[in-house]
Amino acid sequence: MGDYKLVALDMDGTLLNEQSEISTENAEWIQKALDAGVTVSFSTGRGFRSALPFAEQLKLETPMITVNGSEIWHRPHVLHKRTHLSPVYVQRLHELALAYSETWFWAYTADDIFNKEKWISPAGDYDSHHWLKFGYYTEDDSVREKLLAEVQTWGALEITNSSPWNLELNPLGVSKASALQELCGLMNIEMSQVIAVGDSLNDIAAIREAGLGVAMGNAQEAVKEAADFITLTNDEHGVAEVIKRYVLKG
Template identity: 65%
Template sequence: MAYERAKYRLLALDLDGTLLNDRSEISETNAEWVRHAVEAGVTVCASTGRGFKSALSIVEQLGLKTPMITVNGGEIWTKPHVLHRRTLLDVEKVMKLHALAERYPEVWYWAYSTEDIYNKERWAGDTTASHWLKFGYYMEDTDILGEILKEIRTWEGLEISNSSPHNIEINPLGISKATALEEVCRMIGCEMSEVVSVGDSLNDIAAIRASGLGVAMGNAQQEVKLAADAVTGTNQEHGVAQVIQQYVLRT
């Protein structure tokens, strides 16, 4: 059966908790419908909090040669391996975020630089020598996570979100999947009204609100569902395939 593109030209997909199931796999159903979308002329864009290297493996599985958004919009790629724009997180802010993490020995933390990913077990020797993109905290004790969040909300110059209820993700102020999507639209010549954005976490909210159609996964955080125009199935129920069938393509 041949499918045609409906009114939407760009499909922006979060990866973890959205395109990927709970085993971090792309279901064959999701993969099949992404292929149908691409064949119908829809630009499918990975839009993720992941760094480029770990996002690339997913994009390659789907055979996509389209724009990518990584580290929550800190990097925009024209296509895999071709960088369009990168926005760095100030070194002093990274040092301050790291110092805060060290005050909570039980909290896991990590940070993306342009060269590597560092974490609690393997931190950068010379913080000033790296070009930083994003900092994150992970803690299942939401009271402790809340203390950290309360502290960093008093600081200036930070964009604060999450990719799960148990983490905090920090980018430079003004950097989000939404601002990155606006740039991708300029690159390919479409309007934000022609974009469908799908996601499950707070780092997806700005894009969901800014897009022509914002869709929350069935497993999304409640705040994301409230911001969305529609709610699809969970990441275990091929929710992305459902979005493509219902809104992106027509027979």
């Protein structure tokens, strides 16, 4: 056994393969970690409802971090903490999206997901919703850089991504790392006892602050540079390899 008490797993590009499935190998080694008394948690940009079926598949009754840390769950369906994104900024982000008409955008509330094709009604009623996260997607690098430059000038949001082609905006100070610190307090463990595994910029802070920060073999370069260890890709069961090597070593 290693000295780690908590394994925090990103989902897309990490736990899930390119078909958005949990491989048999990953599932098997997660179960071995759980059997050994190690907590395995999701730490994802996904909302609770889209993460839940995978938690149920693995029979996880463990804490969950969703929406990049805007929600922290004691266990599925039992909420510990939710941090809202101000409607003032959602309005600004939405208006900015509309200025770049080719850009896809989406936003999470506590109850729903809205996007370019299905926006709130009435469209300007931002105050009636409990917002959590806003996102942009465009494969046009110059547009994405303009969006990023504009949002950075506000100095009011946590800016990350979950793929090289998107931007994800959370309330300032909210990240997977801040959520993991909160979780450590609940579990009475230290960040040094955490393994954080991920592939994108929304994983970097957690990877830097955890006892062991792991980048996937398919991770963005900046994530690999921040990590202590680079595992196999998400299609090569990289999560199973981490558990084998660092959690259940020997």
